[in-house]
Amino acid sequence: MARIVACYKWVIDESDIKVNPDLSINLQNSKGKISDYDKNAIEAAVNAAELLEGKPVGLTFGNSKCKASLKDALSRGLEEAYFINSEKADKADGRVTAAALATAIQEMGEVDLVVCAEGASDTYARQTAPRLGACLDLPVISSVNSFTIEGKTLTAIRKLDDCLETVKVELPAIIAVLPEINHPPIPGLKAVMNAGKKKMVEFAEADLKVDLNPKNQVxxxxxxxxxxxxxxxxxxxxxxxxxxxVIALKKEGVI
Amino acid sequence: MSDIYIYSERLDIAAELIGFARQNHKEPYVVTFSAVAAEELANLGANKVFYLKGESPLVENYAKQISKFLKEQAASHFMVGATARGRDLAARVAGYMDCGMASDLSGLTYVDDELICERIIYGGAVRQKEAFKDFCVVTVPGGLFEPVQGDCEIFTIDLKADERVVLVERTEIPSRGNDLPTASKVVCVGLGLAEEEDLSLVNGLVDVLEGEIACTRGIAEERHWLPVERYIGISGAVIKPELYIALGVSGQIQHVYGIRESKIIVAIDKNDKAPIFRYADYGIVGDMYEIIPLLTDLLN
Structure with missing residues (x-):
């Protein structure tokens, strides 16, 4: 059965960020959430799984608190959730994140499609999908606005700054979807109840033979x-x- | 360690990055996939322009080969214009180089030989500074540096593309009718707008200002009242007009990211506790349905 992996990130809810008088940041009491745009990626993976008659699974890389995200992700239509548990996720850069996700994807066995969001709502660095492509040496299509799948051919419409592009690729491949690709529904009560019964797999840092030290120094x-x-x-x-x-705007010279 | 390799299909950004390199006494080299662009880039002060010639019309498909090329050239940094295509290519190259990368920088300097990058995270709430010692890739938007002039030679290099992703069709998005990115006056509506028909009221104000209409993500993506090209925010348009007027916009941090460079921000909203007032120069707490006609009349 085809396997479709939705990668998502458990991020700090930016509305909980407190600023200290010296402008330093206090994240202590902040709650987590699935990155807003990753909800679109999960929904896109669920839709792709229907087209491929396959199984949509979720994959995330985070510290131990991120475990709380698995049920939420599973309530959104995913059938299994995979979690790389590492405190090093807190300081991860784009390289570390992609390396961790890629190693876990290789552990899973055969994968037909990996779906990421274009960027995460905390860092919005837009590196994960292209870097994953390099790590796994798979073809990547970014900025995906919509897609269809026939057989093993995925055709996507990409929305770039000044043009729309229709491109196609033979699976397996990686896509990065734009937030406008779909409107993820709020999970119903039944989906939330069922989520806890679904398969959850945890990878410890030691299971993955990968260097999780960032190249940047914050x-x-x-x-x-x-x-x-x-x-x-x-x-x-x-x-x-x-x-x-109006008087004020005239004085400013902007009208 | 001072050879900076530069790519952007937006030649203005490529020119600015050459300027950045020169200003910091580094050696700028430019890569391009277009023979026409190569001619233009050859007058912008670089040491050399490399015209990379291959079969695929998709620049991203050359990432693996570019990373090989950069290694052979012993490049110290790869700096790329932060466009949709540029970001993709840059991150792939960083992936194949297994190196650090900083995206969408708001500032870039050298301190000794370390590259210091500044960017905005958490949807606009926090500024992060990071340093890179070794080879790294950065993406940089336009408008940060001054271009320079000077002629150089063009070298043509044949490059093999990864042709697994095939281009079927490309259609230009007509820019006519959407001057939002360059507009000097922008009127933005948020979810405070009750009905789609009420856009005509807002458009009245837009017309007297000779500005452009914009909206929040909710108006474009949930209600579909305006096209997605019109929404402002971290995942939408980032603008820097002289005047930005928010009507019924609550001021979520992701939205504010897109207006932070505006010269003057005006907020009009019923809720005096709406965060938008914290980011505004001028505000009126009140019903936009009463205020818009008054404002339109006065400006007329």
Whole structure:
């Protein structure tokens, strides 16, 4: 049976990020979530599995907290979930992430299609799919807006900055999908209940003979602050407020 | 360790990257897949232009061969324009080189011989600085550096493509009618807009401003009221207009990423606690349905 792997990332919910007075970042009380765009990747993998009459599975690389994501991922239509458990995921760069995912994919055996999102909602580096292609020496199609599969031929429409491209590839292959490719439904109660009964496989770091040390050295993380005037026109009637706004914009020379 | 290899199908970015190399006393070399582009690139101050000639019309298909070429040339860095195609090619090359990479930089400098890269993460909330000692790949958007001039020779190199992905058809997306990326005035609607028909009200304001209409991801992707090319944010358009007016936009961090370089940000929303007010220069707390006609009239 064909196997379709959806790669996803368990990320910090950016709305939980706290900024300290010195602009350093406090992530201690932040909750996790499946990266927003990876929900599209999971849905695309589930759709591809229907076309291929195969089995959609999920794969993630994260620290021990990421285990909480497996049920969520499985409730979205995946049949099995694979989890590479490593504290090194916290400091992973694009190379480490791709190397870890690639090694796990090789462990799984035959894979027909790997689906990634174009980028993760925390780093949005857009490296995973192309790098996975290099690690596994598989063909890659990025910026996928829609796709169809006939037999073992996948035809995709890519949306690039200035053009649409129709391209085709013989599977196995890797695709990176754009967020607009689909609208993942919110899992129903039954799907959530069933998720816990599905197969979950954990890889320990030691199981994967791969170097998980990043090539970059992170020097500094600082809150991004926009210097803005923050003037709210609240005096007088609405008409007056709008007038004051127009006066201010004229002074700025932008109208 | 000072040979910088540069690629971008956007020649303005390639030119700026050559400028960056020169400014930092490094040696810029440019690769291109187009004979026409090669001619133009040969006047922009590089040491050499390599015209890579092959059968495939897909640049990404040369990644493996480019990584071999860069190794042979003993390149110190590969710098690529941050376009959809450029990012893909860059990450594949980084994959085949098994090296570090930093994407979509907001800043790039050398300190001693280390490359210091700055980028924005967590949907725009955090700025990260990272350093690379060895060969690495970076992608860089336009507008960060000044181009220079100077002539150089073009060398043609035959390159074999990975032809597993085949191009069937390419259609240009007509840019006419979507001047959002370069507009100086942008009016953006968010989910505060109740009905699709109400877009005509917003368009009235857009017209008197001679600006462009934009929207949040929800308006484009959930409600389909405007095309996806019109939505602003980390996964959509990133703009830097003189004036940006947000109407009924809550101001989620992913959206704000796309407007952070705007000169003036105006927020109009019913909810005084909407995050958009934190990112705004000027704001009015109130009903956009009352404010838009008043504003349109005054500007008329």
């Amino acid at each position: 020097l500094d993380l600082q809150a991004y602050v926009m210097e803005r005037k923050n003037i709210v026109f609240a005096d007088g009637e609405l008409t007056e407020q709008v007038k004051n706004l």
